[in-house]
Amino acid sequence: MLNLDSKVPEGPIADKWTNYKFDRKLVNPANRRRYEVIVVGTGLAGGAAAATLAEQGYKVKAFTFHDSPRRAHSIAAQGGINAAKNYKDDGDSVWRLFYDTVKGGDFRSREANVYRLAQESVNIIDQCTAQGVPFAREYGGLLDNRSFGGAQVSRTFYARGQTGQQLLLGVYQQLSREVGLGNVELYNRMELVDIVVVDGECAGIVVRDLQTGEVSSHSAHATVLATGGYSNAFFLSTNAMACNATAIWRAHRRGAAFANPCYTQIHPTCIPQSEPFQSKLTLMSESLRNDGRIWVPKNPDETRSPDQIPEDERDYYLERRYPSFGNLAPRDIASRAAKVEVDSGHGVGEKKNGVYLDFGEAISRLGVDVIEERYGNLFEMYDRITDENPYKVPMRIYPAPHYTMGGLWVDYELMTTIPGLYCTGEANFSDHGANRLGASALMQGLSDGYFVLPNTISNFLAPRLGTTPVPTDHEAFRAVEREAADRFKRYTSIGGTRSPDAFHMELGRIVWDYCGMERTKQGLEKALSEIPALYEEFKKDLRVTGGDTNVNQTLEKAGRVEDFFELAQLMCLDALQRNESCGGHFRAEHQTEEGEAERDDENYAYVAAWEWTGDAQQAELNKEVLEFENVHLAVRSYK
């Protein structure tokens, strides 16, 4: 059994973080250069941590598998970032953001972590503004806000439809400054292929140089994984093509508990799937739901174009079912509602696989100019992809895998169950429970990277003053290097008939069908028998052309797909044991008469932290019981 001590500090929730920061051990500024820290991933969580640790004086090595830190997938976030600034004076507060986030997560997150996130949210906006992030402003020059799902206040800061891009460029600039000053050693086009544990502590990492195929080791006093989520287990998702679970999965295999893998978020507003050749799905920002109204025709056999369908023959189903939140119902709820409409034959478009997101009313109320100002780039993107003009015809949207709330288990200090190994951002499980609210991913990434990790890491480092990292010629590093090199050699030598992509696509279909928006015991059991069978085929019939001594993207893909095979089984196993519906995890057996998720707080108010046993289907379940001292567990209602 694992020791799942969450290390939540004592005291009232509002004081925990302050108390922690006072009680933790510190490293004297002059001693910090005697410590080395590895940060893997240069998105919001990783880049911010690397830059901040370097500013504080630590020696940092940052790794990215991209050509530049600026490519990390944080860049694709569109809508915004939440912060409890209460600039609109509409009743927002740290407490309300905390409450909304815990409720939005369907009461499956750790209270103390979420409260800290809400506290730090205000500092993020200050920090980013000081760096020159061009947030949207009012004419008077003050910052503007918009609304997002799951909140009744306006607390989302944004930079057009490119908030993630601007925040990431802020991080990238800050990181670049440290690289230029020589405080961060940056390794690009390097992919983590394993981590190394010596005497029960993380000693460092093994990476593969994507340009030469060379496998090498790096050691440090502490290692941070900030490598993002695993939505690409579904094959089709809104994640970038290269997003993968390898770093966290390899850490899991070395002893880091994997928490709540079944908590995956299906984002309600994406462009519907079109053809089998499709390589990825495209998100349309949730911010569109500020002004767009979602509807389907009442008549399932409707054939008229949307503008010909009169008002009384339209079903604005979100406004009907959830009058107080309306089109801004949280993501899990909006997604499921769309599925209900499409499954009952009300879908729109040629394939009847979408619902309308209509700006007609907003355009006549506000004018085209205002809508263009708010969403211009999103409308353009939609037009480019679908060849339809959303100023004239409603968008067609449908849910798609987008974000994963699950990830490596971490304690209050963001340390995994392997001492010395930290995990930040989407890669960890910590703050969003079973469902993440819109505009909260950017908040968590930056909170972890700028404010949490740089404060907690000293508690681990301080007692290690004067020690040197395990040398990379240590036998443990050599053994892991050999293992990794052999693995990549194996892919090229199987000589089968099918590409990694072909396997990935088939795996993704199984995961989507049985562990997607709706799960059943029967379906999950089916997936748990189909995935290993396909995995066996992968091991025998994989074809990777080209060699292992220069760039080979087919080979890179093979490694990532293999890890998805194991992770997908854990996702299903987790979904199977969780006999309740909560947030993004909807078990068809557990729903109310109205089709809403039915939680079981008595039996399932815990974090499921899985332990690797050597066999993906025999993972061992550990439980961290969630205690709610500040928020009253209630049925989550957005009606």
Add this chain to the structure above:
Amino acid sequence: MTTINITLQVWRQDGPDASGAFDTIPVADVNDEMSFLEMLDLVNEQLINEGKEAIVFDHDCREGICGTCSLMINGQAHGPQTGTATCQLHMRTFDDGDTIVVEPWRATAFPIIKDLMVDRGTFDRIVEAGGFITAETGGAPDANLTPIPKPVADAAMDAAACIGCGACVAACPNGAAQLFTAAKVAHLNLLPQGQAERYKRVEAMVDTMEEYFGSCTNHAECQEACPKSISIDFIALMNKDYLKSKFKNRRLLSRG
């Protein structure tokens, strides 16, 4: 939806020092709803099935925002559609029977790594030299302390929209990086927060740029190729600040 048949002429080059050549690949039954990169996925699948090595190309988000994708398509950076990155270019732009020439970015400052993949590390060097505002984590004042007029914030955002793809350099007959550099300089130099380092920044960035890239002679090809339609007006702004920097940074005047 219709399907078209095309012929690709793709640059293949095994490594930075290998000599490259065009490979002619006929591609049948291309669905015109495909994006250009999905078409390349299809070709790669086809190549792997034939036991051949897949074409290496940089790509990631496929939403036009990460700036990873590149490609000269029929001699144009990111292909024929204005304001569009390769990943958002669709095959409906092409006709049945077309021959499409696909090359990597062509610029000395972007050496080829393999096939269509190039090394754009020189862009990072420019940013490392000064493309930031020094604001270490922790000390920031309240974000609303400094009001920024909306037109200023908007102009900074127009410049900040740059995705760092390198199309401007690839499209420039001189292989100059003025548009990329100017976009970052303008983003930061327009904002009140960026004033403290304004002249130091522009000087350091321009000087670093000139170590690697060609010189600007106002062809304006960069603006045409830019997938974010960033205006060359920003280059004028950068030049103005650069000139001023030579007077303002008096400490450095004696360098000659």
